[in-house]
Amino acid sequence: MAEVTVRVRFSPAPTGFLHVGGARTALFNWLYARHVGGTFILRIEDTDAAMSRDDLVDGILRTLRWLGIDWDEGPFRQSQRADAYRRAADHLRDTGHAYYCDCTRDQVLARTKGESGYDGWCRDRGLSAGVLRFRSPRDGQTVVRDLIRGDVTFDHVTLEDFVVRRTDGSAVFLLANAVDDVDMAVTHVIRGEDLLPSTPKVLLLRAALGDTAVPVFAHLPLIVNEKRQKLSKRRDDVAVEEFRERGYLPEAMRNYLALLGWSPANDQEILPIEDMVAQFDIGAVKASPAFFDVKKLDAVNAEYIRALPVATFVRESLPWLETDPPWPPERFDLARFEAVAPMVQERARTLAEVPGLVDFLFLEEPEIDEAAWDKAVVRAPGAAALLDDAIKLYRDCHWDTGELHRVTATMAERHGVKLAKAQAPVRVAVTGRSVGPPLFESLQVLGRRRTLERLERAKDRLSSS
RNA sequence: GGCCCCAUCGUCUAGUGGCCUAGGACACCACCCUCUCAAGGUGGCGACACGGGUUCGAAUCCCGUUGGGGCUGCCA
Numbered sequence: 001m002a003e004v005t006v007r008v009r010f011s012p013a014p015t016g017f018l019h020v021g022g023a024r025t026a027l028f029n030w031l032y033a034r035h036v037g038g039t040f041i042l043r044i045e046d047t048d049a050a051m052s053r054d055d056l057v058d059g060i061l062r063t064l065r066w067l068g069i070d071w072d073e074g075p076f077r078q079s080q081r082a083d084a085y086r087r088a089a090d091h092l093r094d095t096g097h098a099y100y101c102d103c104t105r106d107q108v109l110a111r112t113k114g115e116s117g118y119d120g121w122c123r124d125r126g127l128s129a130g131v132l133r134f135r136s137p138r139d140g141q142t143v144v145r146d147l148i149r150g151d152v153t154f155d156h157v158t159l160e161d162f163v164v165r166r167t168d169g170s171a172v173f174l175l176a177n178a179v180d181d182v183d184m185a186v187t188h189v190i191r192g193e194d195l196l197p198s199t200p201k202v203l204l205l206r207a208a209l210g211d212t213a214v215p216v217f218a219h220l221p222l223i224v225n226e227k228r229q230k231l232s233k234r235r236d237d238v239a240v241e242e243f244r245e246r247g248y249l250p251e252a253m254r255n256y257l258a259l260l261g262w263s264p265a266n267d268q269e270i271l272p273i274e275d276m277v278a279q280f281d282i283g284a285v286k287a288s289p290a291f292f293d294v295k296k297l298d299a300v301n302a303e304y305i306r307a308l309p310v311a312t313f314v315r316e317s318l319p320w321l322e323t324d325p326p327w328p329p330e331r332f333d334l335a336r337f338e339a340v341a342p343m344v345q346e347r348a349r350t351l352a353e354v355p356g357l358v359d360f361l362f363l364e365e366p367e368i369d370e371a372a373w374d375k376a377v378v379r380a381p382g383a384a385a386l387l388d389d390a391i392k393l394y395r396d397c398h399w400d401t402g403e404l405h406r407v408t409a410t411m412a413e414r415h416g417v418k419l420a421k422a423q424a425p426v427r428v429a430v431t432g433r434s435v436g437p438p439l440f441e442s443l444q445v446l447g448r449r450r451t452l453e454r455l456e457r458a459k460d461r462l463s464s465s
Numbered sequence: 466g467g468c469c470c471c472a473u474c475g476u477c478u479a480g481u482g483g484c485c486u487a488g489g490a491c492a493c494c495a496c497c498c499u500c501u502c503a504a505g506g507u508g509g510c511g512a513c514a515c516g517g518g519u520u521c522g523a524a525u526c527c528c529g530u531u532g533g534g535g536c537u538g539c540c541a
Contacts, residue, residue, distance in 0.1 A: 228534065
Protein backbone atom coordinates (compact mmCIF):
# COMPACT_ATOMS: atom_id res chain seq x y z
CA MET A 1 0.00 0.00 0.00
CA ALA A 2 2.77 2.37 -0.83
CA GLU A 3 0.61 4.38 -3.21
CA VAL A 4 -1.72 6.04 -0.79
CA THR A 5 -2.25 8.87 -3.25
CA VAL A 6 -3.98 6.90 -5.98
CA ARG A 7 -7.07 8.68 -7.28
CA VAL A 8 -9.27 7.15 -9.95
CA ARG A 9 -12.58 8.17 -11.41
CA PHE A 10 -15.46 6.61 -13.24
CA SER A 11 -16.92 9.18 -15.60
CA PRO A 12 -19.92 7.92 -17.53
CA ALA A 13 -21.92 9.94 -19.99
CA PRO A 14 -25.61 9.61 -19.15
CA THR A 15 -26.62 8.32 -22.55
CA GLY A 16 -29.33 6.14 -21.05
CA PHE A 17 -29.04 3.36 -18.53
CA LEU A 18 -25.65 2.12 -17.45
CA HIS A 19 -24.57 -0.69 -19.73
CA VAL A 20 -22.41 -3.67 -18.92
CA GLY A 21 -19.28 -2.12 -20.42
CA GLY A 22 -19.65 0.93 -18.24
CA ALA A 23 -20.40 -1.22 -15.23
CA ARG A 24 -17.23 -3.22 -15.84
CA THR A 25 -15.20 -0.02 -16.14
CA ALA A 26 -16.72 1.28 -12.92
CA LEU A 27 -16.00 -2.02 -11.20
CA PHE A 28 -12.35 -2.13 -12.28
CA ASN A 29 -11.80 1.45 -11.16
CA TRP A 30 -13.45 0.64 -7.87
CA LEU A 31 -11.52 -2.60 -7.37
CA TYR A 32 -8.26 -0.86 -8.08
CA ALA A 33 -9.05 2.03 -5.73
CA ARG A 34 -10.08 -0.35 -2.95
CA HIS A 35 -7.09 -2.59 -3.53
CA VAL A 36 -4.55 0.18 -3.13
CA GLY A 37 -6.54 2.17 -0.59
CA GLY A 38 -7.05 5.00 -3.06
CA THR A 39 -9.92 7.32 -3.78
CA PHE A 40 -12.75 6.53 -6.16
CA ILE A 41 -14.38 9.56 -7.73
CA LEU A 42 -17.68 9.55 -9.59
CA ARG A 43 -18.08 12.17 -12.27
CA ILE A 44 -20.93 12.51 -14.72
CA GLU A 45 -19.82 13.71 -18.14
CA ASP A 46 -22.90 15.58 -19.24
CA THR A 47 -21.40 18.43 -21.22
CA ASP A 48 -23.93 17.63 -23.93
CA ALA A 49 -27.13 19.39 -22.86
CA ALA A 50 -29.28 16.54 -24.12
CA MET A 51 -27.67 14.18 -21.62
CA SER A 52 -27.79 16.49 -18.65
CA ARG A 53 -30.93 15.00 -17.17
CA ASP A 54 -31.48 14.12 -13.53
CA ASP A 55 -33.42 10.98 -14.32
CA LEU A 56 -30.58 9.59 -16.44
CA VAL A 57 -28.02 10.41 -13.76
CA ASP A 58 -30.19 8.85 -11.06
CA GLY A 59 -30.44 5.71 -13.12
CA ILE A 60 -26.68 5.40 -13.21
CA LEU A 61 -26.31 6.01 -9.48
CA ARG A 62 -29.02 3.46 -8.74
CA THR A 63 -27.31 0.80 -10.82
CA LEU A 64 -23.91 1.45 -9.27
CA ARG A 65 -25.39 1.16 -5.79
CA TRP A 66 -27.16 -2.04 -6.78
CA LEU A 67 -23.81 -3.48 -7.84
CA GLY A 68 -22.32 -2.47 -4.52
CA ILE A 69 -20.02 0.13 -6.04
CA ASP A 70 -19.74 3.14 -3.77
CA TRP A 71 -17.79 6.33 -4.37
CA ASP A 72 -15.65 8.52 -2.16
CA GLU A 73 -16.12 11.81 -3.96
CA GLY A 74 -18.90 13.12 -6.15
CA PRO A 75 -21.02 12.62 -8.04
CA PHE A 76 -19.73 15.69 -9.82
CA ARG A 77 -21.54 16.95 -12.87
CA GLN A 78 -19.61 18.57 -15.68
CA SER A 79 -22.70 20.59 -16.54
CA GLN A 80 -22.00 22.52 -13.35
CA ARG A 81 -18.38 23.25 -14.08
CA ALA A 82 -18.84 25.30 -17.22
CA ASP A 83 -16.91 28.21 -15.75
CA ALA A 84 -13.77 26.18 -15.32
CA TYR A 85 -13.96 24.96 -18.90
CA ARG A 86 -14.63 28.47 -20.21
CA ARG A 87 -11.53 29.76 -18.44
CA ALA A 88 -9.46 26.89 -19.76
CA ALA A 89 -10.65 27.42 -23.32
CA ASP A 90 -10.00 31.16 -23.06
CA HIS A 91 -6.53 30.36 -21.85
CA LEU A 92 -5.89 28.07 -24.78
CA ARG A 93 -7.11 30.74 -27.16
CA ASP A 94 -5.09 33.49 -25.50
CA THR A 95 -1.91 31.46 -25.55
CA GLY A 96 -2.34 30.51 -29.17
CA HIS A 97 -3.08 26.86 -28.46
CA ALA A 98 -6.56 27.23 -29.89
CA TYR A 99 -8.18 29.24 -32.64
CA TYR A 100 -11.65 29.99 -33.94
CA CYS A 101 -13.09 28.16 -36.89
CA ASP A 102 -16.37 28.69 -38.70
CA CYS A 103 -16.24 25.83 -41.16
CA THR A 104 -19.31 23.65 -41.46
CA ARG A 105 -18.93 19.93 -41.53
CA ASP A 106 -19.84 19.85 -45.21
CA GLN A 107 -17.22 22.42 -46.11
CA VAL A 108 -14.52 20.42 -44.37
CA LEU A 109 -15.67 17.23 -46.01
CA ALA A 110 -15.66 18.89 -49.43
CA ARG A 111 -12.06 19.98 -49.00
CA THR A 112 -10.72 16.75 -47.56
CA LYS A 113 -12.93 14.50 -49.67
CA GLY A 114 -13.73 12.69 -46.46
CA GLU A 115 -10.16 11.49 -46.11
CA SER A 116 -9.42 12.47 -42.55
CA GLY A 117 -10.59 14.90 -39.93
CA TYR A 118 -10.23 18.65 -39.99
CA ASP A 119 -7.65 20.14 -42.35
CA GLY A 120 -6.61 23.24 -40.42
CA TRP A 121 -8.25 25.66 -42.82
CA CYS A 122 -8.90 28.35 -40.20
CA ARG A 123 -5.58 28.08 -38.39
CA ASP A 124 -4.33 31.45 -39.47
CA ARG A 125 -7.51 33.22 -40.49
CA GLY A 126 -7.64 35.19 -37.24
CA LEU A 127 -11.37 34.64 -36.72
CA SER A 128 -13.02 35.80 -33.51
CA ALA A 129 -16.07 33.61 -33.44
CA GLY A 130 -17.14 30.04 -34.13
CA VAL A 131 -15.90 26.86 -32.53
CA LEU A 132 -12.56 26.84 -30.82
CA ARG A 133 -10.15 24.29 -32.22
CA PHE A 134 -6.97 23.04 -30.60
CA ARG A 135 -3.84 23.74 -32.62
CA SER A 136 -2.24 20.30 -32.69
CA PRO A 137 1.54 20.26 -33.05
CA ARG A 138 2.69 19.18 -36.50
CA ASP A 139 5.75 17.34 -35.36
CA GLY A 140 6.80 15.24 -32.42
CA GLN A 141 4.86 12.51 -30.74
CA THR A 142 3.01 11.66 -27.55
CA VAL A 143 3.56 8.45 -25.67
CA VAL A 144 0.70 7.09 -23.62
CA ARG A 145 1.83 5.04 -20.65
CA ASP A 146 -0.65 2.22 -20.36
CA LEU A 147 -0.57 -0.40 -17.62
CA ILE A 148 -2.34 -2.93 -19.83
CA ARG A 149 -0.85 -2.22 -23.25
CA GLY A 150 2.56 -0.82 -22.48
CA ASP A 151 3.66 2.39 -24.19
CA VAL A 152 1.53 3.49 -27.12
CA THR A 153 3.04 6.12 -29.41
CA PHE A 154 1.08 8.60 -31.52
CA ASP A 155 2.66 10.90 -34.11
CA HIS A 156 1.27 14.39 -33.76
CA VAL A 157 0.87 14.75 -37.52
CA THR A 158 -1.91 12.20 -37.38
CA LEU A 159 -3.89 14.35 -34.93
CA GLU A 160 -6.30 16.81 -36.44
CA ASP A 161 -7.17 20.18 -34.91
CA PHE A 162 -10.10 19.01 -32.83
CA VAL A 163 -12.89 21.12 -31.39
CA VAL A 164 -12.58 22.02 -27.72
CA ARG A 165 -15.46 24.50 -27.42
CA ARG A 166 -18.72 24.62 -29.32
CA THR A 167 -20.23 27.69 -30.97
CA ASP A 168 -22.59 28.06 -28.01
CA GLY A 169 -19.59 28.31 -25.69
CA SER A 170 -19.93 24.88 -24.10
CA ALA A 171 -16.93 22.60 -23.77
CA VAL A 172 -16.67 19.24 -25.54
CA PHE A 173 -15.70 16.23 -23.49
CA LEU A 174 -11.99 16.26 -24.36
CA LEU A 175 -11.54 19.63 -22.73
CA ALA A 176 -13.85 18.99 -19.81
CA ASN A 177 -12.17 15.66 -19.27
CA ALA A 178 -8.68 17.15 -19.27
CA VAL A 179 -9.61 20.03 -16.98
CA ASP A 180 -11.43 17.80 -14.50
CA ASP A 181 -8.74 15.16 -14.33
CA VAL A 182 -6.24 17.89 -13.52
CA ASP A 183 -8.48 19.63 -10.98
CA MET A 184 -9.48 16.38 -9.33
CA ALA A 185 -5.87 15.20 -9.26
CA VAL A 186 -6.67 11.93 -10.98
CA THR A 187 -3.57 9.73 -11.02
CA HIS A 188 -4.83 6.66 -12.88
CA VAL A 189 -7.25 6.73 -15.78
CA ILE A 190 -8.97 3.37 -16.20
CA ARG A 191 -11.44 3.32 -19.10
CA GLY A 192 -12.49 1.51 -22.23
CA GLU A 193 -10.13 0.88 -25.10
CA ASP A 194 -12.36 2.89 -27.40
CA LEU A 195 -10.94 5.98 -25.70
CA LEU A 196 -7.34 5.13 -26.49
CA PRO A 197 -7.16 7.12 -29.74
CA SER A 198 -8.32 10.26 -27.94
CA THR A 199 -5.69 9.97 -25.22
CA PRO A 200 -2.91 11.89 -26.98
CA LYS A 201 -5.34 14.76 -27.51
CA VAL A 202 -6.16 14.90 -23.82
CA LEU A 203 -2.47 14.76 -22.96
CA LEU A 204 -1.70 17.59 -25.37
CA LEU A 205 -4.53 19.61 -23.89
CA ARG A 206 -3.26 19.07 -20.38
CA ALA A 207 0.23 20.17 -21.39
CA ALA A 208 -1.13 23.29 -23.08
CA LEU A 209 -3.04 24.05 -19.90
CA GLY A 210 0.21 23.95 -18.00
CA ASP A 211 -0.28 20.63 -16.30
CA THR A 212 2.82 18.60 -15.54
CA ALA A 213 1.38 15.61 -13.69
CA VAL A 214 0.81 13.05 -16.41
CA PRO A 215 -1.58 10.30 -15.32
CA VAL A 216 -1.03 6.62 -15.93
CA PHE A 217 -3.59 4.96 -18.17
CA ALA A 218 -5.17 1.52 -18.30
CA HIS A 219 -7.34 0.95 -21.33
CA LEU A 220 -9.61 -2.00 -20.67
CA PRO A 221 -10.43 -4.46 -23.44
CA LEU A 222 -13.81 -3.93 -25.01
CA ILE A 223 -16.73 -6.21 -24.21
CA VAL A 224 -18.05 -7.57 -27.49
CA ASN A 225 -21.06 -9.41 -28.87
CA GLU A 226 -21.09 -12.74 -30.72
CA LYS A 227 -19.91 -10.96 -33.85
CA ARG A 228 -17.00 -9.57 -31.87
CA GLN A 229 -18.15 -6.01 -32.18
CA LYS A 230 -18.27 -3.50 -29.37
CA LEU A 231 -21.49 -3.93 -27.41
CA SER A 232 -24.02 -1.45 -28.64
CA LYS A 233 -27.16 -0.15 -26.98
CA ARG A 234 -29.00 -0.44 -30.25
CA ARG A 235 -28.44 -4.06 -31.18
CA ASP A 236 -27.32 -5.72 -27.98
CA ASP A 237 -28.93 -6.41 -24.63
CA VAL A 238 -26.70 -4.35 -22.42
CA ALA A 239 -28.58 -2.37 -19.77
CA VAL A 240 -27.52 -3.58 -16.35
CA GLU A 241 -30.94 -2.58 -15.04
CA GLU A 242 -32.42 -4.99 -17.53
CA PHE A 243 -30.38 -7.85 -16.13
CA ARG A 244 -31.59 -6.95 -12.69
CA GLU A 245 -35.15 -7.23 -13.96
CA ARG A 246 -34.35 -10.55 -15.55
CA GLY A 247 -33.49 -12.00 -12.16
CA TYR A 248 -29.75 -11.72 -11.86
CA LEU A 249 -28.26 -11.08 -8.45
CA PRO A 250 -25.94 -8.07 -8.11
CA GLU A 251 -23.19 -10.21 -6.60
CA ALA A 252 -23.35 -12.59 -9.55
CA MET A 253 -23.37 -9.78 -12.07
CA ARG A 254 -20.43 -8.17 -10.36
CA ASN A 255 -18.51 -11.43 -10.16
CA TYR A 256 -19.12 -12.24 -13.81
CA LEU A 257 -18.14 -8.75 -14.93
CA ALA A 258 -14.89 -9.04 -12.99
CA LEU A 259 -14.06 -12.15 -14.99
CA LEU A 260 -14.14 -10.24 -18.26
CA GLY A 261 -10.49 -9.39 -18.77
CA TRP A 262 -9.28 -10.31 -15.33
CA SER A 263 -8.87 -13.65 -13.65
CA PRO A 264 -8.48 -14.52 -10.00
CA ALA A 265 -5.71 -16.80 -8.79
CA ASN A 266 -6.05 -20.53 -8.17
CA ASP A 267 -8.77 -21.07 -10.78
CA GLN A 268 -11.24 -19.80 -8.20
CA GLU A 269 -13.72 -17.96 -10.37
CA ILE A 270 -16.54 -17.50 -7.90
CA LEU A 271 -15.25 -15.37 -5.09
CA PRO A 272 -16.48 -12.86 -2.53
CA ILE A 273 -15.91 -9.20 -3.19
CA GLU A 274 -13.33 -8.91 -0.41
CA ASP A 275 -11.19 -11.52 -2.14
CA MET A 276 -11.59 -9.73 -5.45
CA VAL A 277 -10.38 -6.51 -3.88
CA ALA A 278 -7.46 -8.28 -2.25
CA GLN A 279 -6.39 -10.00 -5.45
CA PHE A 280 -7.16 -7.36 -8.05
CA ASP A 281 -4.24 -6.21 -10.16
CA ILE A 282 -4.92 -3.69 -12.91
CA GLY A 283 -1.65 -4.60 -14.61
CA ALA A 284 -2.77 -8.22 -14.95
CA VAL A 285 -5.85 -7.32 -16.98
CA LYS A 286 -5.87 -8.86 -20.46
CA ALA A 287 -5.60 -6.65 -23.52
CA SER A 288 -7.86 -8.62 -25.84
CA PRO A 289 -11.63 -8.17 -26.16
CA ALA A 290 -14.03 -10.40 -24.22
CA PHE A 291 -17.36 -11.79 -25.34
CA PHE A 292 -20.28 -11.19 -23.01
CA ASP A 293 -21.52 -14.75 -22.53
CA VAL A 294 -24.98 -14.90 -20.98
CA LYS A 295 -24.67 -18.69 -20.61
CA LYS A 296 -21.75 -18.25 -18.29
CA LEU A 297 -23.51 -15.42 -16.49
CA ASP A 298 -26.40 -17.85 -15.94
CA ALA A 299 -24.06 -20.42 -14.45
CA VAL A 300 -22.50 -17.86 -12.12
CA ASN A 301 -25.93 -16.56 -11.14
CA ALA A 302 -27.21 -20.06 -10.44
CA GLU A 303 -24.28 -20.64 -8.17
CA TYR A 304 -24.97 -17.46 -6.24
CA ILE A 305 -28.66 -18.33 -5.95
CA ARG A 306 -27.87 -21.75 -4.54
CA ALA A 307 -25.49 -20.21 -2.01
CA LEU A 308 -28.16 -17.91 -0.60
CA PRO A 309 -29.62 -18.64 2.84
CA VAL A 310 -33.13 -19.97 2.16
CA ALA A 311 -34.77 -17.03 3.89
CA THR A 312 -32.85 -14.65 1.67
CA PHE A 313 -33.77 -16.61 -1.40
CA VAL A 314 -37.43 -16.40 -0.42
CA ARG A 315 -37.19 -12.67 0.17
CA GLU A 316 -35.38 -12.01 -3.09
CA SER A 317 -37.90 -14.11 -4.98
CA LEU A 318 -40.93 -12.22 -3.71
CA PRO A 319 -40.90 -9.46 -6.33
CA TRP A 320 -41.14 -12.09 -9.04
CA LEU A 321 -43.90 -13.93 -7.20
CA GLU A 322 -45.96 -10.88 -6.35
CA THR A 323 -45.56 -8.71 -9.41
CA ASP A 324 -47.43 -9.89 -12.44
CA PRO A 325 -47.42 -13.60 -11.48
CA PRO A 326 -48.80 -16.30 -13.79
CA TRP A 327 -51.51 -17.11 -11.21
CA PRO A 328 -54.28 -15.03 -9.62
CA PRO A 329 -52.33 -12.99 -7.04
CA GLU A 330 -54.75 -13.82 -4.21
CA ARG A 331 -53.99 -17.52 -4.59
CA PHE A 332 -50.33 -17.06 -3.67
CA ASP A 333 -49.45 -18.66 -0.36
CA LEU A 334 -46.13 -17.74 1.17
CA ALA A 335 -46.07 -20.75 3.48
CA ARG A 336 -46.38 -23.14 0.54
CA PHE A 337 -43.65 -21.35 -1.33
CA GLU A 338 -41.38 -21.48 1.68
CA ALA A 339 -42.00 -25.20 1.94
CA VAL A 340 -40.62 -25.85 -1.55
CA ALA A 341 -38.12 -22.98 -1.63
CA PRO A 342 -34.99 -25.04 -0.89
CA MET A 343 -35.76 -27.31 -3.83
CA VAL A 344 -36.63 -24.44 -6.14
CA GLN A 345 -33.50 -22.60 -5.18
CA GLU A 346 -31.37 -25.44 -6.44
CA ARG A 347 -33.11 -25.39 -9.82
CA ALA A 348 -33.41 -21.71 -10.70
CA ARG A 349 -30.70 -20.04 -12.72
CA THR A 350 -32.37 -16.68 -12.38
CA LEU A 351 -35.01 -15.37 -10.01
CA ALA A 352 -37.23 -14.87 -13.03
CA GLU A 353 -37.41 -18.64 -13.41
CA VAL A 354 -38.84 -19.12 -9.92
CA PRO A 355 -42.53 -18.57 -10.73
CA GLY A 356 -42.39 -21.18 -13.46
CA LEU A 357 -41.11 -23.76 -11.00
CA VAL A 358 -43.92 -23.29 -8.49
CA ASP A 359 -46.87 -22.14 -10.57
CA PHE A 360 -48.64 -25.49 -10.16
CA LEU A 361 -49.06 -24.69 -6.47
CA PHE A 362 -50.98 -21.49 -7.05
CA LEU A 363 -52.83 -22.06 -10.28
CA GLU A 364 -56.40 -23.39 -10.04
CA GLU A 365 -55.45 -25.78 -12.80
CA PRO A 366 -51.86 -26.53 -13.82
CA GLU A 367 -51.01 -25.59 -17.33
CA ILE A 368 -50.47 -28.90 -19.10
CA ASP A 369 -47.41 -29.10 -21.33
CA GLU A 370 -48.70 -30.95 -24.40
CA ALA A 371 -45.45 -32.68 -25.26
CA ALA A 372 -45.02 -33.90 -21.69
CA TRP A 373 -48.65 -35.04 -21.50
CA ASP A 374 -48.32 -36.91 -24.74
CA LYS A 375 -45.11 -38.66 -23.77
CA ALA A 376 -45.84 -39.49 -20.13
CA VAL A 377 -49.57 -40.17 -20.35
CA VAL A 378 -51.03 -40.65 -23.81
CA ARG A 379 -48.25 -42.75 -25.26
CA ALA A 380 -47.14 -44.36 -22.02
CA PRO A 381 -48.51 -47.90 -21.70
CA GLY A 382 -50.50 -48.37 -18.53
CA ALA A 383 -50.70 -44.70 -17.69
CA ALA A 384 -54.45 -44.84 -17.17
CA ALA A 385 -54.15 -47.74 -14.77
CA LEU A 386 -51.34 -45.96 -12.98
CA LEU A 387 -53.48 -42.87 -12.52
CA ASP A 388 -56.35 -45.01 -11.22
CA ASP A 389 -54.09 -46.67 -8.74
CA ALA A 390 -52.56 -43.41 -7.62
CA ILE A 391 -56.00 -42.04 -6.87
CA LYS A 392 -56.88 -45.09 -4.82
CA LEU A 393 -53.65 -45.13 -2.88
CA TYR A 394 -53.37 -41.40 -2.30
CA ARG A 395 -56.93 -41.22 -1.02
CA ASP A 396 -56.16 -43.09 2.15
CA CYS A 397 -52.43 -43.00 2.70
CA HIS A 398 -50.71 -40.91 5.31
CA TRP A 399 -50.01 -37.52 3.67
CA ASP A 400 -46.30 -37.09 4.00
CA THR A 401 -43.44 -37.47 1.57
CA GLY A 402 -42.15 -40.71 2.99
CA GLU A 403 -45.52 -42.41 2.73
CA LEU A 404 -46.23 -40.97 -0.70
CA HIS A 405 -42.89 -42.28 -1.84
CA ARG A 406 -43.63 -45.70 -0.38
CA VAL A 407 -47.09 -46.17 -1.82
CA THR A 408 -45.95 -44.94 -5.22
CA ALA A 409 -43.07 -47.41 -5.15
CA THR A 410 -45.47 -50.18 -4.22
CA MET A 411 -47.68 -49.15 -7.09
CA ALA A 412 -44.74 -49.21 -9.48
CA GLU A 413 -43.84 -52.70 -8.34
CA ARG A 414 -47.38 -53.91 -8.83
CA HIS A 415 -47.35 -52.57 -12.39
CA GLY A 416 -43.95 -53.98 -13.11
CA VAL A 417 -42.32 -50.62 -13.85
CA LYS A 418 -39.61 -48.54 -12.28
CA LEU A 419 -40.56 -45.79 -9.89
CA ALA A 420 -39.34 -43.27 -12.43
CA LYS A 421 -41.89 -44.53 -14.93
CA ALA A 422 -44.68 -44.76 -12.39
CA GLN A 423 -44.34 -41.21 -11.14
CA ALA A 424 -44.17 -39.65 -14.59
CA PRO A 425 -47.91 -39.59 -15.39
CA VAL A 426 -48.67 -38.42 -11.86
CA ARG A 427 -46.19 -35.59 -12.20
CA VAL A 428 -47.61 -34.39 -15.48
CA ALA A 429 -51.20 -34.72 -14.26
CA VAL A 430 -50.51 -32.74 -11.11
CA THR A 431 -47.84 -30.20 -12.10
CA GLY A 432 -48.38 -30.06 -15.86
CA ARG A 433 -44.73 -30.76 -16.59
CA SER A 434 -42.28 -33.62 -16.72
CA VAL A 435 -39.62 -31.69 -14.85
CA GLY A 436 -39.65 -29.76 -11.61
CA PRO A 437 -39.07 -30.05 -7.88
CA PRO A 438 -39.20 -33.55 -6.35
CA LEU A 439 -42.69 -34.99 -6.84
CA PHE A 440 -43.57 -36.22 -3.36
CA GLU A 441 -42.58 -32.98 -1.73
CA SER A 442 -44.63 -31.17 -4.36
CA LEU A 443 -47.66 -33.34 -3.67
CA GLN A 444 -47.36 -32.91 0.03
CA VAL A 445 -47.31 -29.14 -0.24
CA LEU A 446 -50.11 -29.10 -2.80
CA GLY A 447 -52.32 -31.15 -0.51
CA ARG A 448 -54.37 -34.30 -0.86
CA ARG A 449 -57.57 -32.67 -2.07
CA ARG A 450 -55.99 -30.81 -4.99
CA THR A 451 -53.79 -33.74 -5.88
CA LEU A 452 -56.77 -36.06 -6.16
CA GLU A 453 -58.76 -33.47 -8.12
CA ARG A 454 -56.00 -33.15 -10.66
CA LEU A 455 -55.55 -36.88 -11.00
CA GLU A 456 -59.28 -37.26 -11.65
CA ARG A 457 -59.21 -34.46 -14.14
CA ALA A 458 -56.30 -36.09 -15.93
CA LYS A 459 -58.28 -39.31 -16.21
CA ASP A 460 -61.18 -37.45 -17.76
CA ARG A 461 -58.86 -35.66 -20.10
CA LEU A 462 -57.26 -38.92 -21.13
CA SER A 463 -60.52 -40.73 -21.77
CA SER A 464 -61.94 -37.88 -23.78
CA SER A 465 -58.92 -37.55 -26.02
C1' G B 466 -8.48 5.36 -46.67
C1' G B 467 -5.49 7.06 -42.21
C1' C B 468 -4.12 6.20 -37.06
C1' C B 469 -4.28 2.75 -33.05
C1' C B 470 -5.26 -1.88 -30.44
C1' C B 471 -5.74 -7.17 -30.35
C1' A B 472 -4.69 -12.68 -31.58
C1' U B 473 -4.27 -19.97 -26.46
C1' C B 474 -10.17 -25.00 -26.77
C1' G B 475 -17.03 -22.73 -29.39
C1' U B 476 -16.70 -18.92 -25.01
C1' C B 477 -14.03 -16.63 -20.50
C1' U B 478 -9.18 -17.57 -19.29
C1' A B 479 -4.09 -19.92 -16.86
C1' G B 480 0.56 -19.60 -19.00
C1' U B 481 5.65 -13.94 -18.63
C1' G B 482 11.79 -19.04 -22.38
C1' G B 483 12.50 -25.17 -20.11
C1' C B 484 7.61 -27.46 -14.75
C1' C B 485 3.16 -27.77 -21.45
C1' U B 486 1.73 -34.66 -23.45
C1' A B 487 -0.81 -26.56 -22.85
C1' G B 488 -4.25 -26.28 -16.88
C1' G B 489 -9.26 -24.45 -15.08
C1' A B 490 -14.33 -22.64 -15.83
C1' C B 491 -18.89 -22.24 -18.98
C1' A B 492 -21.19 -24.82 -22.94
C1' C B 493 -21.64 -29.73 -25.25
C1' C B 494 -21.48 -35.40 -25.02
C1' A B 495 -21.29 -40.10 -22.10
C1' C B 496 -21.57 -42.65 -17.58
C1' C B 497 -22.57 -42.75 -12.16
C1' C B 498 -25.98 -41.08 -8.35
C1' U B 499 -31.30 -40.59 -8.54
C1' C B 500 -38.93 -40.32 -8.10
C1' U B 501 -38.29 -36.20 -13.01
C1' C B 502 -35.25 -32.09 -13.43
C1' A B 503 -31.40 -29.83 -10.96
C1' A B 504 -27.13 -30.35 -7.88
C1' G B 505 -22.91 -33.54 -7.23
C1' G B 506 -19.16 -37.21 -9.12
C1' U B 507 -16.21 -39.50 -13.19
C1' G B 508 -14.68 -39.33 -18.10
C1' G B 509 -14.76 -37.28 -23.16
C1' C B 510 -14.64 -33.61 -27.16
C1' G B 511 -11.78 -29.33 -27.82
C1' A B 512 -6.81 -24.24 -28.70
C1' C B 513 -1.19 -21.85 -28.90
C1' A B 514 -3.93 -17.97 -36.69
C1' C B 515 0.26 -18.42 -40.40
C1' G B 516 5.46 -17.57 -41.97
C1' G B 517 10.21 -16.15 -40.77
C1' G B 518 13.84 -15.17 -37.16
C1' U B 519 16.48 -15.02 -31.88
C1' U B 520 17.82 -19.20 -28.60
C1' C B 521 20.59 -25.36 -26.65
C1' G B 522 15.21 -24.67 -26.05
C1' A B 523 9.43 -20.57 -27.76
C1' A B 524 2.37 -20.53 -26.58
C1' U B 525 5.89 -17.27 -24.18
C1' C B 526 10.94 -12.50 -27.27
C1' C B 527 11.50 -9.85 -32.43
C1' C B 528 9.77 -9.01 -37.61
C1' G B 529 6.24 -9.84 -41.32
C1' U B 530 1.53 -11.80 -43.15
C1' U B 531 -3.42 -12.80 -42.32
C1' G B 532 -7.64 -12.08 -39.53
C1' G B 533 -10.66 -9.31 -36.01
C1' G B 534 -11.76 -4.77 -33.61
C1' G B 535 -11.66 0.50 -32.17
C1' C B 536 -11.23 5.62 -33.48
C1' U B 537 -11.52 9.08 -37.34
C1' G B 538 -18.70 14.51 -34.72
C1' C B 539 -19.80 21.57 -32.67
C1' C B 540 -21.50 12.56 -28.98
C1' A B 541 -18.81 10.80 -24.97
